[in-house]
Amino acid sequence: MKAAIRVHEPESALPALDHVLAMLRTQLHAVRAHEQGTRLGADAEELHQMRVAVRRLRAILRAARPMLQAEAVEALRAELAWLGDALGVRRDLDVMRGQLTAELAGFEPVERRGGRRLLRQLDECRKVAGLELVKALDDERYCVLLSRVEDVIAHPPAVAAEVSLRDLAAREFKKLRKAVDALPKQPSDADLHFVRIKVKRARYAAELATAVEGRRAERFVEKVKRLQDILGEHQDAVVAEERLRDLVASMRDRRASFLAGRLVERQRVRRLFARTEFPRYWPKVERRGRQAWT
8 A cells, every 4th residue: 555645744934825835736746646546446545545635625725715716716626526526436436345345254155155246246336437537537627627726826816815724724613513513413414424524624724724733733633533534434334335225226136135235234333333433522523623723
């Protein structure tokens, strides 16, 4: 597994916009660095790191909207969303295959036959998704998108607003708190997915601020990353259950259907565990956030 691109931390004395541009530059470099590996498809981590870099680009641009012209930022974020979706289809299938492979190892050999059929069907879907992804990367739209990101870095459409990185991080943390406070007693899968998005935004904005806020911001990032993992586990289980049902519906294989039913139950256990962990862990994140930003 290849190491992720290390994030360059600019000097804290630099203006806030310079920090933002440095982070954008780092993520653009990561996209380019992992593109070839993503095209080849031999190492799932390459695709994962490229997708993470695209998500970070969107999150950084979103957090920095008070510093940049809204029209330019939103148009660029929309194109990054297109690229993220193109990467996400294959990535979700890669995650599911890794999870199912690990779970099937715990079944009896006779039961694994149905599992191997499921995996073969899943691999067919991954192959199709991989071809679609390469088609997207070959599209001129992708090249234009990277050029636009480069232009924003080289010639930022800045506005004359005095905004600190701390204020940006505090704003995203406040939105996260409001989203959690608004959760019903029994949140739906969609409710938790919405909070997960807020968690990621709060994390990325906090990472922007670590160079100027120091250890308090870093401690918050450590906690919010763990919360993101908990909610990510929940979302992965939701997606896996849906995909399992789709696979079985297309196969009409009795043995595979029986095994898929058992695997679906395991996804529900994963979801239940995440739902239990989330309210237990949230107070730690909130406490660190208050210490860092309020």
